[in-house]
Amino acid sequence: MTFRQRRDKLRSILAGSSCIRPGSVYDAISIRIAQDLGFEIGMFGGSVASLAVLGDPDITLITLTELAEQMRRMSRAAALPVLVDADHGYGNALNVRRTVAELEVAGAAGLTIEDTLLPQAFGEAKTQLIPLAEGVGKMKAALDGRGDPSLVIMGRTGAASVSSLGDAIERARAYEATGVDALFFTGIKSRAELEAISATTRLPIVLGGAPEELSDPGLLAQLRVRIALQGHAPIAAATQAVHATLKALRDGTAPKQLQxxxxxxxxxxxxxxxxxxxxxxxxxxxxx
Known part of the structure; x- marks a missing residue:
């Protein structure tokens, strides 16, 4: 499957009427397993990228080069369309443009650009957002940076849990006006918040986590959610399995007796x- 076909597949999901759950992927083996099991798309999160490449927590230490190279390895290994969490685009709007270009040639089917202030500001423990105008500039740069028009660009905001629902809606509508293909939200706390977002925007919605009352794919589909993440359990499971196996070996278990x-x-x-x-x-x- 060509890169264009992978991107067209993601676009067909966004244009559809159902809500799907992506498979969390982070390397060549995990993406092949997700593809073999029938997942429609994979999600390459920033947190799992940091874990898989650096072994570090999700504090934006990974570089664009490292992220793109890991995406390139996965693209070679399997044809599953992958949505990449490109964080803040690794700098200002001009860096965002470069980020889009690099992930496009690495084979990403789509990517998200968020309006979180990253890396974390000196002396500030709470999550902060960049100004709306700067966020709009990043979305415009992202769209300008793609060479393949089928590459999906999503505007992402966590304003619902950082500032307010009203701010999240204002930002989403501003990003929508730039021409992005979908809107990605984190921090949605209730059905009422999602209903408000759905009523005041037009684009397909992607949810990065949601409360229990928003677990029904049918309900989500009605509210125009086309992709709903389920976290990144696979890399946690792999970590536990490796730890248990190495511990057993260290404790003297014979290789043939491993479970x-x-x-x-x-x-x-x-x-x-x-x-x-x-x-x-x-x-x-x-x-x-």
């Missing part, structure tokens, strides 16, 4: 072993 390991069949599937053997036969003259 919860991937079977050779599953490992062969996710590493595309059969395809590699076929290529080895065709190109190296090896027996199948």
């Amino acid at each position: 919860g390991l991937a079977s050779s069949e599953l490992t062969g599937r996710v590493t595309r072993e059969a395809e590699m053997k076929a290529r080895s036969a065709d190109f190296l003259g090896l027996k199948r």
Whole structure:
């Protein structure tokens, strides 16, 4: 599947009438598993990018180069369309433009640009937002930076939990006016807030987490939510599994007695072993 086809797939989801749950992906193996299991799209979050690449918490230490390179590895490994959390675009509006260009050639199907002030300001523990005008400038730069018009650009705001619902709506409408393809919200605390957002905006909505009363995909679809995240459990599960396995080995458990390991069949599937053997036969003259 070409990059354009992956982006068209994401666009078809946004243009549809259903709400889907993406698979959280962070490396070549996780994206292949998500694809094999039938997820329509993958979500490459900033937090999991920081964990997978740096082993650091989500405090914006990862660089654009590192993020794009990890996306490039996943694009090579599988054809699953991926939505990338591009944080604040790694600087001002001109940096945002560069961020879009780099993630486009890395194979992202879409990306989000948010209006959070990042990195964290000196002496300020609470989350802060950039001014609305600066956010609008970033959205315009993001749109100007894409070479492939099928690449999805989403304007993202966490204003609902940082400042107010009214501010979130004002920002969303301003970003909508720039021509972005969808609106991404975090910090929505109730159905009433989502209903207010849906009533005052026009674009497809993506939710980055929501309370229990907003867990029904049918309800979300009615409120124009097309993608609803479920967090990033896979990397947490992988961390626990690696920790448990290494601890067991360190405590003296024999390798053959370890529990919860991937079977050779599953490992062969996710590493595309059969395809590699076929290529080895065709190109190296090896027996199948």
